[in-house]
Amino acid sequence: MIISLTVNGEVRDVAVEPHYLLSDVLRDRLDLTATHVGCEQGICGACTVLVDGQSARACLLFAVQMEGHAVTTLEGGAPSAELRALRAAFHTHHAQQCGFCTPGILMTFAAYLRDHPDCDEAGVRAVLGGNLCRCTGYGPIVRAIMAASAALREVADV
Amino acid sequence: MKPAPFSYHRLQTVAELVGLKARLGDAAVILAGGQSLVPMLTLRLSRPEHVIDVNDIVEMDHILPEQDGLRIGALVRHQHVAESAVVATHLPLLRRMAGGIGNYAVRQRGTIGGSLVLADPAAHMPLAALLFDARLVLRSARGVRTAAYRDLYRSPLNCALDAGEVVVSVCFPRQPEAMRAVAEMFHVTAGSFPALICAVRLVADAQGGLAGLTIVVAAGAVRPPVMEGMFDDLRGVRPDAALRGEVARRVVAHMGGLIGQDAAGRYLLSVLEGRMAVCLAGAAGDTKEGAGA
Numbered sequence: 275m276i277i278s279l280t281v282n283g284e285v286r287d288v289a290v291e292p293h294y295l296l297s298d299v300l301r302d303r304l305d306l307t308a309t310h311v312g313c314e315q316g317i318c319g320a321c322t323v324l325v326d327g328q329s330a331r332a333c334l335l336f337a338v339q340m341e342g343h344a345v346t347t348l349e350g351g352a353p354s355a356e357l358r359a360l361r362a363a364f365h366t367h368h369a370q371q372c373g374f375c376t377p378g379i380l381m382t383f384a385a386y387l388r389d390h391p392d393c394d395e396a397g398v399r400a401v402l403g404g405n406l407c408r409c410t411g412y413g414p415i416v417r418a419i420m421a422a423s424a425a426l427r428e429v430a431d432v
Numbered sequence: 433m434k435p436a437p438f439s440y441h442r443l444q445t446v447a448e449l450v451g452l453k454a455r456l457g458d459a460a461v462i463l464a465g466g467q468s469l470v471p472m473l474t475l476r477l478s479r480p481e482h483v484i485d486v487n488d489i490v491e492m493d494h495i496l497p498e499q500d501g502l503r504i505g506a507l508v509r510h511q512h513v514a515e516s517a518v519v520a521t522h523l524p525l526l527r528r529m530a531g532g533i534g535n536y537a538v539r540q541r542g543t544i545g546g547s548l549v550l551a552d553p554a555a556h557m558p559l560a561a562l563l564f565d566a567r568l569v570l571r572s573a574r575g576v577r578t579a580a581y582r583d584l585y586r587s588p589l590n591c592a593l594d595a596g597e598v599v600v601s602v603c604f605p606r607q608p609e610a611m612r613a614v615a616e617m618f619h620v621t622a623g624s625f626p627a628l629i630c631a632v633r634l635v636a637d638a639q640g641g642l643a644g645l646t647i648v649v650a651a652g653a654v655r656p657p658v659m660e661g662m663f664d665d666l667r668g669v670r671p672d673a674a675l676r677g678e679v680a681r682r683v684v685a686h687m688g689g690l691i692g693q694d695a696a697g698r699y700l701l702s703v704l705e706g707r708m709a710v711c712l713a714g715a716a717g718d719t720k721e722g723a724g725a
């Protein structure tokens with residue numbers, strides 16, 4: 275069957291079978307390989323994308339379900355202010371080593387920082403519990419997210 | 433592994449849903465948040481011929497305060513419960529428990545209906561529904577009925593719906609003014625199911641004595657027991673430290689009989705003992721904790 279969905283702001287028609295996972299369709303049909311696949315069980319968070327602006331596990335959705343919905347991946351056409359701030363802060367704070375977990379963390383927090391502009395470190399740590407990182411020990415990631423959040427607040431205050 | 437092929441149906445109304453369920457019978461499964469069903473399909477623990485997507489059925493997506501309690505549609509997401517001002521006013525503990533489920537992305541999609549039907553023994557919503565004696569509104573081609581979740585939840589992963597039945601909403605009964613409810617969750621790893629949840633619902637009489645006490649504990653892979661009748665002899669007694677110690681002792685002994693006394697069981701029981709003390713103090717109004725419930 276052919277489904278029509280919006281990916282990164284562009285309407286795309288893709289041929290899929292109902293049992294194809296969104297994560298596989300993004301990577302294998304649409305060549306959007308920033309969405310990583312680790313566990314396929316909803317645990318590791320590497321596949322996190324935005325569906326209608328909210329974070330969701332791409333491995334726990336069927337691509338057919340996305341007909342009429344908007345999916346945003348890390349490749350996203352026009353990155354949001356949150357995503358830009360997060361990217362810059364990840365650079366500065368060396369919050370990435372192998373990079374396997376990074377796309378999922380960036381997408382999770384792009385939505386979280388937008389919805390929680392006044393978040394504190396405890397809140398960030400609780401949300402980060404949904405994304406596994408085997409390299410960094412999480413410290414630099416927490417610092418980067420807190421820095422991005424502070425930078426966004428500064429812009430908002432001007 | 434990947435899911436096996438199936439036919440996909442996306443419906444807009446409950447009427448269509450019960451019609452299709454009646455026609456397809458056991459060959460069809462309902463896909464709500466998919467946060468438990470999709471992993472089961474991916475692991476091929478389940479290979480249905482038909483998958484019915486209910487995510488568009490907006491009539492199952494509402495939180496309504498009603499005369500006799502709080503009605504929550506089956507399709508309401510955990511994050512919605514966790515952020516709902518209405519839930520915060522009527523049942524603050526439910527809101528806190530929803531916020532403790534899994535992780536942020538899972539809460540954005542997982543639904544209360546899916547969670548109750550799945551009846552995972554370690555899950556938050558089933559435990560809350562047992563604690564507050566919630567009733568499910570069930571619909572099938574035969575009509576509508578309501579049933580107590582305590583009766584439907586027979587054993588782990590077994591919520592006994594009749595053939596062709598779907599959950600439309602869940603109703604949490606209105607609570608008396610003098611009710612306090614507190615829960616404690618114990619995690620071994622972040623981002624997933626807790627190893628232990630214990631929850632206390634305490635109703636005080638006009639003199640501050642016990643008028644009602646319900647305790648539900650999720651630990652080990654057993655259907656969380658609802659402990660209530662075993663405290664009948666304590667009615668009217670003030671919930672002071674001595675009484676709370678006695679209640680905790682009974683709860684730990686009861687759970688010990690259910691989950692076994694091997695090393696893992698003994699460890700969980702020791703955690704339970706500590707957490708029960710915190711819950712009971714909170715429910716008795718002895719700590720700030722109780723106010724949050």
Ligand SMILES: Cc1cc2nc3c(=O)[nH]c(=O)nc-3n(C[C@H](O)[C@H](O)[C@H](O)COP(=O)(O)OP(=O)(O)OC[C@H]3O[C@@H](n4cnc5c(N)ncnc54)[C@H](O)[C@@H]3O)c2cc1C
Pocket residue numbers: 315316317461462463464465466467468469470506532533534535538541542543544545546547549550552554555556557597598599600623624625626
């Ligand atoms: C990484 C991870 C961590 C998790 N951690 C927790 C946790 O800590 N605590 C917790 O409680 N849960 C946890 N969960 C489970 C999560 O809460 C699920 O959302 C929930 O158990 C199922 O809800 P769902 O809407 O996703 O249902 P689905 O997966 O879509 O469906 C589950 C079952 O319910 C049936 N069903 C769904 N809706 C209806 C309906 N209206 N009528 C009849 N049958 C229906 C389906 O057919 C299926 O059998 C976790 C899940 C993941 C992936």
Ligand code: FES
Pocket residue numbers: 310311312313314315316317318319320321322331332333334
């Ligand atoms: S691949 Fe989706 S959560 Fe791990």
Ligand code: FES
Pocket residue numbers: 369370371372373374375376406407408409410
């Ligand atoms: S940077 Fe390697 S897993 Fe996080």
